[in-house]
Amino acid sequence: MERLRIVFSGSGGQGVITAAIILGEAAVLHNGLNAVQSQSYGPEARGGATRADIIISDSTIYFPKANQPNLLVCLTQESYVKYNPAIRPGGMLLTDSRYVTVQKKVDARQWELPMYETIMDKIKNPIVLNICMLGAVVALTEVVEPESVLKVLADRIPPAFLDINNQAFELGMDLMKA
Amino acid sequence: MPDLVKFIQGNQVVVEAALYAGLDFYAGYPITPSTEITEHMATRLPQIGGKFLQMEDEISSICAIIGASLTGHKVLTATSGPGYSLMQEGLGYAIMAEIPCVIVNVQRGGPSTGLPTGPSQGDVSQARHGTHGDHAIIVMTASNHQDIFEITVEAFNLAETYRTPVILLFDEVVGHMREKIILPEKGKLPLVERLRTSVKKGVDYHPYLPREDGRLPMSDFGSEHRYNVTGLAHDMWGFPTSNPGVVHGLMHHLVDKINNRVYTIEKHKEYYLEDARTILISYGASARSALHVVESRRRRGERLGLLELQTLWPFPFGMIREKCENARYVVVVEMNMGQILEPVKMSLPPDKVFLINRVDGVFITPTDIRNMLRIIHGKGV
Numbered sequence: 001m002e003r004l005r006i007v008f009s010g011s012g013g014q015g016v017i018t019a020a021i022i023l024g025e026a027a028v029l030h031n032g033l034n035a036v037q038s039q040s041y042g043p044e045a046r047g048g049a050t051r052a053d054i055i056i057s058d059s060t061i062y063f064p065k066a067n068q069p070n071l072l073v074c075l076t077q078e079s080y081v082k083y084n085p086a087i088r089p090g091g092m093l094l095t096d097s098r099y100v101t102v103q104k105k106v107d108a109r110q111w112e113l114p115m116y117e118t119i120m121d122k123i124k125n126p127i128v129l130n131i132c133m134l135g136a137v138v139a140l141t142e143v144v145e146p147e148s149v150l151k152v153l154a155d156r157i158p159p160a161f162l163d164i165n166n167q168a169f170e171l172g173m174d175l176m177k178a
Numbered sequence: 179m180p181d182l183v184k185f186i187q188g189n190q191v192v193v194e195a196a197l198y199a200g201l202d203f204y205a206g207y208p209i210t211p212s213t214e215i216t217e218h219m220a221t222r223l224p225q226i227g228g229k230f231l232q233m234e235d236e237i238s239s240i241c242a243i244i245g246a247s248l249t250g251h252k253v254l255t256a257t258s259g260p261g262y263s264l265m266q267e268g269l270g271y272a273i274m275a276e277i278p279c280v281i282v283n284v285q286r287g288g289p290s291t292g293l294p295t296g297p298s299q300g301d302v303s304q305a306r307h308g309t310h311g312d313h314a315i316i317v318m319t320a321s322n323h324q325d326i327f328e329i330t331v332e333a334f335n336l337a338e339t340y341r342t343p344v345i346l347l348f349d350e351v352v353g354h355m356r357e358k359i360i361l362p363e364k365g366k367l368p369l370v371e372r373l374r375t376s377v378k379k380g381v382d383y384h385p386y387l388p389r390e391d392g393r394l395p396m397s398d399f400g401s402e403h404r405y406n407v408t409g410l411a412h413d414m415w416g417f418p419t420s421n422p423g424v425v426h427g428l429m430h431h432l433v434d435k436i437n438n439r440v441y442t443i444e445k446h447k448e449y450y451l452e453d454a455r456t457i458l459i460s461y462g463a464s465a466r467s468a469l470h471v472v473e474s475r476r477r478r479g480e481r482l483g484l485l486e487l488q489t490l491w492p493f494p495f496g497m498i499r500e501k502c503e504n505a506r507y508v509v510v511v512e513m514n515m516g517q518i519l520e521p522v523k524m525s526l527p528p529d530k531v532f533l534i535n536r537v538d539g540v541f542i543t544p545t546d547i548r549n550m551l552r553i554i555h556g557k558g559v
Contacts, residue, residue, distance in 0.1 A: 021185075021356060028185040028358045035185065037356040062470040063544050064355050064463075 001033075003057040004143050005066035008133070009083050010075030012050045015130030020052035022152050023134060023144065027056045030148035036064040049079040056143050071141060072108075073133060074100050094136060096129075111140070113175045119168060127161075128168035135172020146173060182361040188352040189214035189256075191323045191359055192282055193222055195330035196254050198362070199369060202228035203251040205242035207235050207261060210294045211350040212284035215256035236261035240268035240281065247272075247279050248407065250372060250398035252334055256282035259301055260291055262308070269343055270309035271409045273432065276386070276394060278337035278372075280330070282346045284353040287539045296539025297350040299462055302517035305345045306491045312429060314436035316443060317345040317491040321352060321465040323359035328367065329445070329488055335370035336443060340435050341394050347490065349513070351463035351541050372396060377403065386428075387414040392435060437492050444497060445488040450476055454483030456551070457502050458534075459522055460511040461487040463541060468511045470544040471551070482551075490518065498525040507554055509534055513542055 006023075008016040017039050024035040039052045053066040068088040073095075074080035080100045087093060089107045097112040115132045119125070131153070138146055150166060157165050186194075192215050196204075204219040216232070223230040229246070233239040236257050243253035257265065262283045272279055287293025288300045305317040316336050320329040326348065333344040375395035377383040383403040388394050397403040406416035411428055413419045436443065449472055451457060460468040465486040472484045485501055487494075502508045502525075509532045510519040519533045534550040536542040549559055 024356055025185045029183060034358055035356075037185075038351070038354060061357070062466045062473065064351065064357070064466060065541060065543070067543060067545075 001058050001143075003055065003059075003061075004071065004141060005053070005055050005069045005088070006071045006073065006137065006141075007051050007053050007066050007069040007083060007086070008073045008075075009049060009051040009079035010073075010130075011079070012048065014050075014075050015127070016050060016073075016075065016133075017052040019130040019134045019137075020054045022131075022149060022156065023056070023137070024054055025152045025156075026144045026148035030151055031144045033058055033144070034061055036061045038064050049076070049082045051079065051083060071137065073137060075129065075133065077101065092140065094133070094140065096133070111136070111176065115172065115175060118171050118175060122171060123164050123167060125164055128164050131165045132168040132172035132175075135169040135174075136176040137172075138169075139173040139176035181363050181366075184359050184361060185356055186323070186359065187214055187354055187356050188323055188326050188348060189284065189354070190218050191326045192256065192330050192346070192348070193218040194361055195327040196252075196280070196334070197222060197226065197228075198327070198364070198367070199331045199334035200252045200371070201254055201334070202226070203231075203243065203246040203253045204228070204255065205231040205233050205239045205246070205253075206255045206257065207233050207239050209236075209258045209261045211286055211353050212256045212258045212261075212282060214353070215282060215284070219256075236264040237268060240265040240272070240279075243279050244268060244272050244275075244277050247277050248396075248399040250374075250396075250401075252278075252338075252372075254280040254282065256284065258284050258286045258294075259288040259298075259304075262301060262304070266309045270311060270313070272343045273309065273313045273315070274311075274409050274411075275407050276341040276432075277343070277407075278341055279343050280333045280337055280346060281343055282348065285347060285349045287537075293539040295350065297463060297513060297541045298537070298539065299347075299349055299464065299513040299517070300537075301347060302490055302512070302514060305347050312433060314433045315345060315491055316340070316342060316436060316489070317347055318445070318489050319347045319462045320488055321462055321469075321486060323352075323357050325447075325488065326352065327359060327361070331367050331369070332445070335368070338370040338372055339393070340439075341396070342436065347462070349463045351466075374398070375403070379403070384414045385416045386412065388431070440492045440494055441497070443489060443492065444494045446494070446497065447486040447488065448483070448501070449473075449486070450481075450483040451485060451501055452483075453481050454505055455481040456483070456507040456509060456555070457505040458482070458484045458509050458511050458547075459487065459498070459502075459518065460484065461490060461518065464511045464513055467542050467544050467547055471547045474544070475548075487518070493521045495521065495525045498522055502526055506530060507532060509551065509554060511535070511542065511547060513537065
């Protein structure tokens, strides 16, 4: 497989780091792949632009940062402005259409999905936005089996919140496929 | 229990490895970027009936583990640069009184409070020379989670074997990064247990009388035997002495037990050294970037190799000399101003030794290394 380098970016509290960890666990624990996850960790992690890097591959990964991501996901305008220049030429950009206005053409295939709106419409709880985004990423990249992510969710999420997370994941997959 | 695959942070790997090695006492004071070690210890130790103490600072943390070790426990404390500085006095005590313990320093940018969340390898020299007085010390490091596990277990083994503190020098990158690790089954990695004296209760026990093989059997403090432990120069009973002959013997014992066994203690990894015209020497997170460059340049046929150090001190001068003998360029890759560069220059003709470093709180990238290599090789940028 081609090595996949993803940067999830957004605002502190949106769960972009959690999403990266869940994807990493799905890849390593259930799909027999290698993954390395790291995050920018500093003052900006408290509210400002925050990012989580994840690299997934079937071979050994040495350098752990996705300095030139194949896929950049942005859940806020600030993170879009900050990180979009780093995207690998010909890469992919996924943004939330409510939070991000794509300002200029970047050399990437772009998807603007109404993730936040769909979540608020169908689930009425913004805490699962990150899982909806993860659903879109899995549908787009097909890097792991969707069932692997559902298994990780079942392991990590408290039972009372599992249903809305599973639902958010399916909604994200559907948005991408539509 | 079979091998277990996990996707966890390097700091959590340290905890699992320490428990695997038999740790049952931890005292610490949380500090970024080592905090997760303290956090996970607080969760894991009560589960296995061990003791976790959150102390008021790093001075008391190291003193607590020294005391616990003396009573027969395997112990560890974890910190970062500022806390490690505070531990220097206690560290010297553990060296002098020959008390096994493991101290983890997950390095961040310094000096002083420095860059709490930025990666650095600035404490390499401090780990060697930090505490006062002549002494030898074992300092180890690793660049990936599987190696962190093995090196941490090895640190406990060396601490017990040589009755000495062992320093584990990790960094923010490997500490916080998550990657795949296979937790080994019990019994897969050899463990060195506490060597206890066979002297019967009530019979005079000499805490500092070496056996024929040089090892000093211990007696759990407060149980079978009465004996003295001090930071002063001491005789074989553990009582203070200024007898020059005894002090001379003690000093040589403390230094020789480690420095004379460099090649028993020392660990490193080699990648493509056989025909390498340029050898990178690196360790910890920097070695990941270096290996990335080596693997990609090898595919283009460039004769580039990597020597990854896992034991930083005692420094393996002879090994460096032997491995790098035929290389034209030897390039040390590290995130400091050249702390391993210095001993490498002492091992080799200095004019073939170069430094590629980064000290700005940003993790050194393969691009940094490639660009500098072009300059070193005289190819311009």
